[in-house]
Amino acid sequence: MGDPARRTVRYTSVAVALHWLIGLAILAMLAMGLAMVHLKLAPVDKFKLYQLHKSIGISILILAVFRLGWRLVHRPPSHPADMPRWESGAADGTHVLLYALMIGMPLVGWAMVSVSPFNLPTVLFGVIPWPHLSFLTALGSKPVLEPVFKLIHAYGAYVLIGFITLHVGAALRHYFIQHDTILQRMIPGLPRFERRPTARTDP
């Protein structure tokens, strides 16, 4: 807990910007990943989508590593003093898992393309060549490893969708039901939620 007088009360602007940038990019990646794997697309569109998916995914990896470093040196605001222990534990646990997935998903995607028998190059946004993970490429077990990474990447996406739903649900509960200021810490300037006055029934 520490000295209450020294508690951080808000996120830094960098933390807020990274939260929304990475959050929106991940939502786009989930939609794009599901579309490119499950929709019937023309091969040329599919190839373009894969390249975009890999480009945004690697950008997320770089931003997420920076974000983790930023968080380690900039203490986030503490939970409200009256928050039940189960709730602060659930919030902390969800945040740790979201960080793990934010970094783990792109790493597994990178590993997957590094062992793909197609050996297609990754060129970020059509400009920056991005290497394969050479220690994986050097292994002679691509046909075994590729489906394993594919499976982890696909199931990871569904776990990520689950935790994002939990995270967004909790944020909305704070705003619309508990009427506290947790959501305002990530959306500075958001007005407090006002409960509509109930119609008076007395004469």
Ligand code: HEM
């Ligand atoms: C936060 C980052 C990422 C998210 C949320 C994400 C999400 C997804 C999703 C939802 C799918 C569809 C899975 C399925 O239903 O089978 C997918 C597929 C794929 N992802 Fe990602 N991805 C991320 C990063 C990356 C990165 C960095 C790469 C490569 C550098 C990558 C390469 C691929 C490939 C090649 C597929 C197609 C797999 C197949 O053909 O079955 N992804 N991704």
